[in-house]
Amino acid sequence: MNFSSLGDSVRQFQLNRQNVALKTTLNTLVTELSSGEKTDKVKATGGDTARFSFIDNRLKILESLSFVAKETQLTLSTMQTALTNFDAQRGALAEQLIPINAESPDFQVQQAGDDARARLDGLISTLNTRLGDESLFSGTAVDQTPVISADAMLADIAAQIGGATDKATIIATVETWFEDPAGGYAMLGYTGDTGDHAERRLDAGIKISLDARADDPGIRAVLKGAVVAALSQNLTGLDKGTQTDLLFEGGIMLQAAATDVTQIQARVGTAESETERFAVSQSAEASALSMARNLIIQADPFETASELQAVQLQLETHYTLTARLSQLSLVGYLR
Template sequence: MTVASIGDMARQFTSLRDGNTIKSELFELAESLSSGKVADLTKNLNGETARFSGVQYSLTQLDGYLQVASETEQTLGNIQIILGKVDNTRAATTESLLLVNESSTSAQVDEAARASQSSFQEMVIALNTKVADRALMSGNGVNTTPLAAAETMLADLQTAIGGSLDPATIISTVDTWFNDPAGGFAVNGYQGDTGDPMERRVTEEKSVTIDARADDPAVRQVLQGAALAALADTLPGLNREAKVELLTTAASQLYGSASGLVAVQARIGFAEDSVVRAQTESSAQQTTLRQITNDLSLADPFETASRLQAQQTQLETFFSLTARLSQLSLLRYI
């Protein structure tokens, strides 16, 4: 009978390979026990990793949506702050102008007009607010300052009015300047984007619209009232009676513009609520998917410890046998 055998060098190689295999498995089990996760996920799932990959992909998508939602929430919050500043200035200016009447002194009228010019500037500065160098009230034109400077708009209005000192003509000219879609404010006032409103996708199925811009009709109405009052201070040659008429008309316009501004704030508030609900939904999905990931990748500590002990015993046995085999010799045998 033929006996197959292997040489000493081959036996040494085989022994080395077997020892490395045992040590590799031992190290993997030790790593799994210390980290709590399986060291070789593919091996643990018997090569069926499609589900795990799908879960990981969904988690990556959710991370992206949550990032967009967080940025959108901040943008909406900052827009609310801007609109709040404009409304507070509007309310304070209205309250001041409502005190002006036919019995007001020239000094009182002039002071109200000067204060109105400052109010118009404050509104424009607020609407031109940028965060991280991005304009918030320019629609999609985030790199463009939404409004021209207050002084520029007042100068253009003064040019449109010409030398007229008639309050009715001035009021009509200001109204045309702010509401003409082909000129005035549309050309020399608002500088931002005029296309479709911004859309932000905050979940796979939900998008949020950010449609508050500095050219919104409600915002324009506030600016119109404030600009009319400011012109009572900047237009030369106006008498006290003309100034009073401009200021009282401006007070009425500013008072009437409150509801429109509140409606814009309400739209932004609704969008904020949608974003918060989207974040809650995405966070809940993340929690579920992470639990699935853990279930697929976590190592059972008791099973791992048992396997680790078995591998340790196997390695010790291997070393013991290797040591004994290395001591064998023909001389000792005979």
């Protein structure tokens, strides 16, 4: 009768290989149970990895675009809040200035001029609002503060006015300073970018324009009215009649600028709405793709747990057999 048996070295090698195989399977199942995903993507997709790769890549792109959309929403929301504050200051100052006339008490005229000067500071401060390290109303030049200080603005305009003390010259000079494309506000007052409006790319072929800048005609109209009113107390040699005329004219300018500011707010609101719509659409797409991805590679927790228990039992049995075999001796064998 023929008899064959394995040598000790061969048997030890087989035991080690089985041990490694069982441990590898055990680690794989533990990973799948904790992550909820199958580790063998090729097997999970039936060899069709192209569809899975597309879904995975698109999900990564959507994650990045989601960050851009949220950042854009925050920027637009902060811009809208600033514009609301800007318009509120415009309206309050207009209401205060329009009732001023030649019959108004001196203290009221003085107070109105002082308030106009203070409001000018507030208006400029609002336009210089920053979100983090970026200016909101300076276009693409986000590192630049868009509007110079009220002191610098009034000083330059006063220098242009010279010694004139009549209402017509003062208002004409202010108009020119704010409207001249080659000087005044365009060259000195506004320090942001004047090129194409800033844009945010929300997806392929989809961009949102951030076109609210401090050089907008509506913004200039508000500042112009506040400056005219502030000059009533900033210029020397003006009689009360000229002062009250400047205060009244400034109020009328501020009131007339209401529609322009509303149009800027409407544009920002439209951009907000578009950004929200794309954000919702992208979120829905990400949810659908995540579901499709899970259907492909999601590991069944109950099946994985059962397989894990079976492998653990195999590994325990393997260790038991290995321990017993290691205790064999020639004497024991001959018995």
